[in-house]
Amino acid sequence: DANIYVTGRMFGTSTGDDAVTVRYRPNGRRTWWKRWDGDEGGGPDRGVAIAVNATGIAVAGVSGSPDSGDDGLVLRYAKNGAFRWAKTVDGGLGEDGIDRFDAVGVDDDGAVVAGGSVMTDAAQGGDMLVARYLENGADGGWWQIAGAGPDEAVLDIAVTAAGRTYAAGT
Numbered sequence: 001d002a003n004i005y006v007t008g009r010m011f012g013t014s015t016g017d018d019a020v021t022v023r024y025r026p027n028g029r030r031t032w033w034k035r036w037d038g039d040e041g042g043g044p045d046r047g048v049a050i051a052v053n054a055t056g057i058a059v060a061g062v063s064g065s066p067d068s069g070d071d072g073l074v075l076r077y078a079k080n081g082a083f084r085w086a087k088t089v090d091g092g093l094g095e096d097g098i099d100r101f102d103a104v105g106v107d108d109d110g111a112v113v114a115g116g117s118v119m120t121d122a123a124q125g126g127d128m129l130v131a132r133y134l135e136n137g138a139d140g141g142w143w144q145i146a147g148a149g150p151d152e153a154v155l156d157i158a159v160t161a162a163g164r165t166y167a168a169g170t
Contacts (some may be wrong), residue, residue, distance in 0.1 A: 012149030105159035110135030115154025
């Protein structure tokens with residue numbers, strides 16, 4: 001469609017930084033905006049990447065939590081802005097872990113593929129992560145974690161009409 005979709009963060013006096021997703025008409029008029037505060041009283045939440053297709057909107061980013069540190073975040077909305085589901089990924093290092101999704105794509109079946117990094121070992125740093133969720137939010141059947149050195153991350157995702165996924169990063 002010709003609408004403009006934006007994601008990022010918005011400050012709330014009682015909630016801190018929350019992930020926000022906004023849809024604008026081509027003339028610049030806002031039609032809706034959605035705010036997501038993952039862990040009430042927790043750390044900052046923010047949208048980093050957005051993908052749109054006929055089935056809706058997917059947002060990738062970070063959700064902060066006082067218990068588990070930064071966690072990878074995936075949000076799913078319908079085209080009319082209705083919230084569908086949220087997923088967070090924690091590498092298991094608690095508040096010391098820095099996990100995040102930096103890229104997102106949506107395939108023709110509505111499955112969401114998100115890429116970023118996850119920390120499973122503090123000494124090693126982040127490892128590349130690619131995760132797939134079905135349109136209804138269920139686990140999409142695969143996760144890939146790769147890394148041998150310090151601080152690998154997926155920075156961009158492309159999902160083709162044939163359902164192939166390509167990831168690029170460091």
